[in-house]
Amino acid sequence: MRKIAMTAAGLSLMVGAGLAMAPSAQAATACPSGAFCIRETNGTILSKNIFYSYGAHNLSNVTGYRVLVNSQTGGAGFQLCYGYNGTNCSEVDRVTGEFDPYDMTPINSVVLVP
Template sequence: MRKIATAAAGLSLALGAGLAVAPSAEAATPCPSGAVCIRETNGTILNKNIFYSYGAHNLSNVTGVRVMVNNQTGGAGFQICRGYNGTNCYPVVRYVGEYAPYDMTPINSVVLVR
């Protein structure tokens, strides 16, 4: 239980504070305007991990440490969730840009919010 609470607190601090990280030395694939993306460990973004529409998006085979990128416009945000279909979610974050790397292994969905 302590490990879960520590992880949640770390995510809340990292995402809530809007801490951005620079891309790796290799050129990272850009996240398209209006989307939320999950960057692979090598800096690329797979088509299946680019989300445009509001609501819940279930993840498949997204494990390990990844970088979330919010490139939505108009103040839109996102949540990462432990459950499928947008359940058991962390707070909404609205900072535009890249977030600190986070272990996505226990994360099963991403929710885009207005």
């Protein structure tokens, strides 16, 4: 697994080992090109969990294990943050594709970076 060091707290977040594109029993909703998405446990993506603009995005009712999908283009990345408004965040991850399920319960915001 790839480790993302927490910049503010010296903690680490464990994110999936990369582009785990294994087939599943049910078809998952695709994340649109240019977006960062958080999938629901049933494989769907709610419109409130599709992010296009750079900057901090506060999360609401995103708990449990979710699949993160980075479909941003041009090398854009993301950070997962324990605090709201993009505080106490991981290092920037620029890998594109789907990540292994990650426990989003302690995460309160995501930041998209160019």
